[in-house]
Amino acid sequence: MDVVLIGAGIMSATLASFLRELEPSWSFQIIERQPDAAMESSNAWNNAGTGHSALCELNYSPQQEDGSITITNAVKVNEQFQVSRQFWAWLTKQKIVKDPSTFIRTTPHMSFVWGEKDVEFLRKRYAALKDHPLFAGMEYSEDLAQIAKWAPLIAIGRKKDQAVAATYALAGTDVNFGSLTRQLIASLEAKGVEVKYETTVTDIKRKKNGKWVVTSSGVNGKKNVVTAKYVFVGAGGGALSLLQSSGIKEIQGFGAFPVSGQFFKTTNPELVQRHNTKVYGKAQVGAPPMSVPHLDSRTVDGEGALLFGPYAGFTPKFLKYGSRYELLGSLRFRNLLPDLHVGLKTLGDGLMTYLISQVFASKKKKFESLLDFMPTADPRDWELITAGQRVQVIRPEGGAKGILQFGTEVITSEDGTMSGLLGASPGASTAAPIMIDVLKRCYPQRYEEWLPKLKQMVPSIGQALSDKPALAKKTLESTAKALKLEA
Template sequence: MSSKETKKDVILIGAGIMSATLGTILKELDPTITIKVFEKLDKAGEESSNEWNNAGTGHAALCELNYTSEKEDGTVDISKAVNVNEQFQISRQFWSYLVEKNLLNHPEQFIMPLPHMSMVQGADNVEFLRRRHAAMSAHPLFKGMEFAEDEATLQEWIPLIMDGRTSPEPIAATKIDYGTDVNFGALTRMLFDNLEKQGVQIQYNSTVKDVKRAEDGRWEVKVVSGDGKLAYHNADFTFLGAGGGSLHLLQKTGIPESKHIGGFPVSGLFLVCNKEEVVNKHYAKVYGKAAVGAPPMSVPHLDTRFIDNKRALLFGPFAGFSPKFLKTGSNMDLISSVKPNNVFTMLAAGAKEMSLTKYLVQQLMLSKDQRIEELRDFVPTAKAEDWDVVVAGQRVQVIKDTDKGGKGTLQFGTEVVTAEDGSVAALLGASPGASTAVKVMFDVIGKCFPEQMPQWESKLKEMVPSYGKKLADHPELLEELHEATAKTLKLDQPLS
């Protein structure tokens, strides 16, 4: 096939939010494209995308303190927060486009308006939050962010967190009203329902055993169905969107870009409250600061969640360890991921990350009562009988050699690995993940379909009006799009 021909055959491995997003975008760009999806479970969105396996935060850096850092001179660097927010704006526009085109219905089933807040304790942390607020509230993307440290305002904002609080430590919070709670499981299922209506073949209970280059340069995917039948499928482009399972599949491709990459699995637990009188006292996502020595993904937060048309509270995450790369994976996943080309990368990471190992051991040893004690830092009146422990999703943090961090650097974020010829791409890593799925998939398409990009540009701008622009540089466009998407997605959130 010549490089100028449109790639007609696409295989998506994994029926999560990333594959659902990529498939939806490709079908909008080229309705004639043939797409096959293989998922080892019996339905879509059951692993990392499932609503019980993630925090459901529309990650826009409105409340996550790990997206802002303090420089040596005391100023607060918000560049990462700006970048994450810009990416979420792209997702928001794309979802709005799908609703307007009747490709998604009832947006309230997957996205709800919810204030996003940051909360800190202690004089030094309060001062940091004050400076962080000053830097962020002056930026167009974070317009309207409020800061409070007086008890009366905090009692109004976070009554459940303030009730019964006797600590003499100062406390402060920021609040921004146009945050969101996103049910990525529901969104994933809705996207795949729509893709099936467009003729996309989705095979559930189908495990991909191998991905290798065929003699004609295309990719041959070996699939075993639930009844044990073996089949081979070929594609011009293959996307590995299998969550923690993507690393093994990437290694099977043998592409040079797959070398010197490893993965470290981290599991998660949440405390969940469904008691109505407690749930009704809290209406926000409130993020705190990670403990000293704890990894970024361990930032504690108390979240209002909307799942199955019911409100609940989640607190966590509490980290755990399992050698599995997927919640439904194998105990051999970690060991089998160690290859001759990445063994030294993995060993270097092990030597570097002793603090992470210590943190995980401490977390594993926590009893429910000890977890409730940590919850009481947020909710002083919390009663153990009102909260249950729920096992959340499994995440695989990427380990690779970097110029900045050296050999065996643990990456906290979302990574895309693409073959030089653009014929295969793999998504690895974790948060902000699902929230930035549209931007990440736009990047995949740009790298893997470069010949088609000029003819697709107008459609991309139709789907995402800010395509190619930074909304931070166009505040009038930001306000216009924020208002339009809020109306379409039924969020009713002014940018104030």
């Protein structure tokens, strides 16, 4: 094979789609342990479906000690999302995916805070973003009546004298990453890409000639051995152990820390009909950035629902459908000290206290944070569902030190014949720019040749929309039209 991709989630599906377009004559194999694509994190009910573009996620624009707001990360995440939007618009025009409403729809993004201190923070955040071309059209209000027009469920029953503030961005989206993944994989299969389901990769080894031997075990233990020039480890929570088994030096010292998640879900049609936004609040002290509470309108394969959460928890599993020995199995001589260092640091910096408080919180206690958001919420309407696993990267920092990282980390072997993805955030929304980066790093000689075709797929490639307001406007408008979005 020219290319073997491990895992049939959004990341492998995106990379394979790019490569199949760029090199139609190459041979590809995708190996997936589940009976279908997108059954782990990329499944719509295993993630929150937010098209992350920092329109509402407050953790991307932290407040500094002097009170100022830094928007660098917010702008970066939005830039990345515009790359994904352009790629998805191209897929739609090429009819590689069906009607865009099968995977993306306008769902306004709101930030909502209460209490004088947080109101002041949001006011400053809005002032810092409102004139930026990628945040154009964002609205701000401290008036409960206006907030009730945008999102009635968070306003009804709230004390009138409580200081509140919200921003509202019509350009927000809800994305069904599971549907998108399955459509990409189906299109690849129709073009002759072989997908081996119910087949678990157990080992990756390099041959003397530099090629990779990927060994997997299929239905009834049937062994599958394939040789590949290039391997992409898109195995989500399973990526760390596979990269470790390959022996590449770039993975040495890396560890991982799994955080599980739960959401409250309701399908009560009366509530679903009254809430059509995604409302993000402020995280608790010590909470990891992906645990910011949010009340989300979701539409998944035609089913409307509201989700609230996520509630973080701890399990030693790296995959939702994985084994409880995965954390233990990831420990190596070289990552033991960085892992221990992070463990001890975590104890000290509030994250562990936060996780413990979440793990032991009763359903009633968890419901209290939904009541903070939606004062009239009734427990009878809501059930707890288990989301996907997030595996946070522990990056070696030299010597015995490690750092717990909340972003995404692409590991690439020195010769560019293998790469893999660790980490979770901002996740599926940034699949397209991350995979373009993989193309650049792993195929530096071919990348220049590919650029004209890549420009058709992502017209703004290589340019920062932030520096070009006219191009930003044009890009937002053309992708909105192709994807049938309101803004």
